[in-house]
Amino acid sequence: MAKFLTNRDENYAQWYNDLVIKADLAENSAVRGCMVIKPYGYAIWEKIQAELDKMFKATGHVNAYFPIFIPKSFFSKEAKHVEGFAKECAIVTHYRLKKDENGGGIIVDPSAKLEEELIIRPTSETIIWNSYKNWIHSYRDLPILINQWCNVVRWEMRTRLFLRTSEFLWQEGHTAHATREEAIEETEKMINVYSEFAQNFMALPVIKGYKSETERFAGAIDTYAIEAIMQDGKALQAGTSHFLGQNFAKAFDVQFTDKNGKLDYVWATSWGLSTRMIGALIMAHSDNKGLVLPPRLAPIQVIIVPIFKNAEQLARISETVNKIKPDLQAKGISVKYDDRDNNTPGWKYADYELKGVPVRLAIGPRDIEQGTVEVARRDTLEKTSIPVNNITDHILTLLDDIQKNIYVKAAEFKKANTFYVDKWDEFVNILDNQGGFIMAHWDGTAETEEKIKNETKATIRCIPFESPEEDGKCIYSGKPSKRRVLFARSY
RNA sequence: CGGGGUGUGGCGCAGUUGGUAGCGUACUACGUUCGGGACGUAGGGGCCGGAAGUUCGAGUCUUCUCACCCCGACCA
Numbered sequence: 001m002a003k004f005l006t007n008r009d010e011n012y013a014q015w016y017n018d019l020v021i022k023a024d025l026a027e028n029s030a031v032r033g034c035m036v037i038k039p040y041g042y043a044i045w046e047k048i049q050a051e052l053d054k055m056f057k058a059t060g061h062v063n064a065y066f067p068i069f070i071p072k073s074f075f076s077k078e079a080k081h082v083e084g085f086a087k088e089c090a091i092v093t094h095y096r097l098k099k100d101e102n103g104g105g106i107i108v109d110p111s112a113k114l115e116e117e118l119i120i121r122p123t124s125e126t127i128i129w130n131s132y133k134n135w136i137h138s139y140r141d142l143p144i145l146i147n148q149w150c151n152v153v154r155w156e157m158r159t160r161l162f163l164r165t166s167e168f169l170w171q172e173g174h175t176a177h178a179t180r181e182e183a184i185e186e187t188e189k190m191i192n193v194y195s196e197f198a199q200n201f202m203a204l205p206v207i208k209g210y211k212s213e214t215e216r217f218a219g220a221i222d223t224y225a226i227e228a229i230m231q232d233g234k235a236l237q238a239g240t241s242h243f244l245g246q247n248f249a250k251a252f253d254v255q256f257t258d259k260n261g262k263l264d265y266v267w268a269t270s271w272g273l274s275t276r277m278i279g280a281l282i283m284a285h286s287d288n289k290g291l292v293l294p295p296r297l298a299p300i301q302v303i304i305v306p307i308f309k310n311a312e313q314l315a316r317i318s319e320t321v322n323k324i325k326p327d328l329q330a331k332g333i334s335v336k337y338d339d340r341d342n343n344t345p346g347w348k349y350a351d352y353e354l355k356g357v358p359v360r361l362a363i364g365p366r367d368i369e370q371g372t373v374e375v376a377r378r379d380t381l382e383k384t385s386i387p388v389n390n391i392t393d394h395i396l397t398l399l400d401d402i403q404k405n406i407y408v409k410a411a412e413f414k415k416a417n418t419f420y421v422d423k424w425d426e427f428v429n430i431l432d433n434q435g436g437f438i439m440a441h442w443d444g445t446a447e448t449e450e451k452i453k454n455e456t457k458a459t460i461r462c463i464p465f466e467s468p469e470e471d472g473k474c475i476y477s478g479k480p481s482k483r484r485v486l487f488a489r490s491y
Numbered sequence: 492c493g494g495g496g497u498g499u500g501g502c503g504c505a506g507u508u509g510g511u512a513g514c515g516u517a518c519u520a521c522g523u524u525c526g527g528g529a530c531g532u533a534g535g536g537g538c539c540g541g542a543a544g545u546u547c548g549a550g551u552c553u554u555c556u557c558a559c560c561c562c563g564a565c566c567a
Contacts, residue, residue, distance in 0.1 A: 013561085032559080087565065123567095157492085157565060164566065217567095225567095237567060276567055307526050346527035364526055374526080491567090 005354070008288050012232040019282055020161045023291050023355050033159040033166035037275070040355065041162075043299035044278055045169065049149060051201050051296070052171065052273065055193050061145045061173060066127050068150070069118035074126040077251040084218020085122045088155040090166075092118040120153040125219065125244070125270055128174045129252040136176060136266055139258045143186070144176040162279035163236075163491050170274035176266045178258060180245075183267035184222075187243040190271040191224040194239035202277065203294040203407040204228050204284050205414050206238055207437070207486055209462025214446050217270075221245035227461040227486060229414045230283040233435020235461045235488035238280055241271035279491075284410055291356025292379055294406050295399040302328060302395060303357045304337045305348045307364030314339060317363050320388060324361075324373075327392045333399070353378060358402050359395060379405050420484070427475050427487070431456050437488050439467070441481035443474035452476050452487070461486045 005022060006014040020026055025041030028034075037045065053063070069092065076082045096112030121127065128146070135141060149171045159165050173190060177183040191208055198204040211223035220242035228238045249255070249265035258264055285292040295301050304321055308314040321337050328335045336357075338348055345362065352360055362374040373391055376383045379402050386394050417436035421427045430438060442448060442460065452475075453459050463485045472481045 028559085084566095152567095154566070156567095158561095158563085168567075170567080240567075272567075274567055309525060341525090344525050344527085344529060346525085346529080348528085350528045362526070366526070 005288060005290065008231070008286075015288075016279075016283060017161065019286060019290060025278065025282075026161050028161070031166075033156060035161050035165050037169075040299060041278060044281070044293070044297060045275055047297045047299065048201075048277055049171070052193075052197055053147075053149075055197060056147050056171075056173070059145075059189060059193060061147045061175075063148060064146045065148055065150065066124050066131065068121055070121050070124070070127045072117045072119055074130055075119055077126065078219045078247055080247075081125065081219035081251075085154070089122060090120040090153045090155055092120065121150075122152055122154045123270075123272070124148065124150075124152075124172055125174065125248050125268075126252070129248040129254060129268070132174075132176055132249075132266070133252050133254045136254055136256050138256055139178045142176055142178045142256065142266065143182065145173075145186075146175065147171055147173040160279075162275055162282070164276070168275050170272050172270060172272045175269045176249075176254070177269070178256065178264075178267070180267050183245075183269050184243055187222070187224060187241045187269045187271070190269070191226060191239070191241040194241065194271070194273055195226050197273075198226055198228065198238055199407065201294065201296045202281055202284075203296075203403060203410060204238065204280060205407065205411040207462060207464050209464040209467070209486060211240075211462055212446070212449055212460045212485075214449055215460060217242045219244060219247055220270075221247065225462050227437075227488070227490075228280055228284060229417060229437055229488070230280070230491070231286075231413065232283070233417055233489075235437065235486075235490040236276070236280050236283070237461070237490065238277060239271070239273040242269060244268035244270060285406055286356065289350075289381075290354030292406060293356035293358060295358040295403045298356065298358050299334065300336045300352075300355075300357050301333050301399060302335045302359045302361060303348075303352045304335065304361045304363065305345050305352075306337075306339050307345045307362060309365075313365055314341075316365075316368055320363060320368060324388065324391050328395060331392060331396055333395065349376075353381075359398060361391075377402055379409075421475065422472070424475055427458075428456055431458050431489060435489060437461075437486055439464075439484040440475040440487055441472035441483075442485045442487075443477045443479035443481055445477075448474060448476050448479075457489050458487045459490060461488050461490060 006018045008015040023040065024038050026035045026037045029036045093114055094108045094112045095114060096109040097106045098109040100107045132144065135144065151167055151169050153167045156164050156166055175186050177186060195206055195208050198206045206226035206228045208224065208226050211225055216223040217240060222243040224241045226238045227235050230236055246265035246267060248268050254266045255263050256266055281297065282291060304325065306314055306317040308317055318339060325335050325337060349360065356378060358378050360376040362376065367373055371388050372385045373388050374383055375386050375394065375398065377398060418439065419430055419436055420439045421430065427438060427440060430436060449460055467483045469483055472484065473479065474481050
């Protein structure tokens, strides 16, 4: 058994941390709160980027790049926005170092103080809308549908690999529209893109919904989010899409002339998804043997392990591998052949299981004799012997099966851990003892939301789009409510 | 910023009443192994986070300091 991993059921947080390190996804860096994303972890991010980027392009978006530095004055133009981010900003105040006259070291040159400090972007609405001001004059300039892939910095007090780091990678879309309706449509479109991505690629079932006013993005009129459940019953916000109204247009004075020659402020949206998704991927599917990656995001989909006693045997096995590997690759499957002789097959099995490679092929002398390949799937750990001549087709369907199975498993987990609760005792009891998603009535006030948060650490994750209207009473205050909202403790 | 903890070969750890550093693992070489994390033999690698002090002598005692981790408040 996984003697190198902390047991998931004994210490979930430690299991997660161990897994990130042992699977070689990332490590802590010399800079507090910042991680080094190692090649295997970055390869997952590249997969996420590639798929999302395709989806963005397919919905009419283009990529661009804006500066990492934002003049301090830009930030204060939108009141709620600055309020929301002020407490976690990194600020550049100088642009030069010099030798310390008193010691051997190097100090900040006091004479190189910036006229205006620069904020390292925690998000780019301000710098982008400052540009949009110059780009937009007429309704003919709209819509602008731009995305950028970049890093952002939010000076968090406590950090965890992938889930919350001071610097993280993400994409942020920033769109500008002529009408309120169009902007809302865009906001909805993008939360749907995220939701489809989560379900189809990450094998992660999510709940789409509105954020309550207190949980809303700083500066947004409305925030839509997708929320996923992790194996410890906690919720993880996996992506957000914001309807910004005319807030940023007004803050940056971005007006356009409409078809009737009338001047109006531009309508905006923004939406983002970050490297945090890798954390979600890990926490949603993995087990005590290590990662379980959905095939569609796995950097290596098929690993081939030869079993050999000597060079001649390896040569014969390699002959077979050299036939099947190109076939698999021709079908777009990423395959690695691990013919290193410094580890035993057993060691390699354990290692690739730790790394979550969906399918493992083992080929030994016995297989060569019988014309078979041993196929092992990571999700169920089942092993079967398959004739070598139809291995490609078998693996193609197997990868699909695994993708589906991981999704179904996660969906069943979500269902089994979603509770419809009407009594406060039960609400508290579930949170304390098993966790999970709780669908309960809420009176719609920030006061009640705050009280529930203080007493249980549970927050309103979202007001689900698909929550049907039903008469009920607030779980906390007993006041009337029209629909259930999603409560959970969260990351 | 509050509470707790840890700093000793790359990693994980031990180190007794103070006596001049050891184990596991990883690494290197050779040999035997190889169908679920192999084994043997031989090697290389550490001024014990930093500073000051006590002492004939400090990984160990004292004081100060730095860093990191975990739990809370803040957050994608």
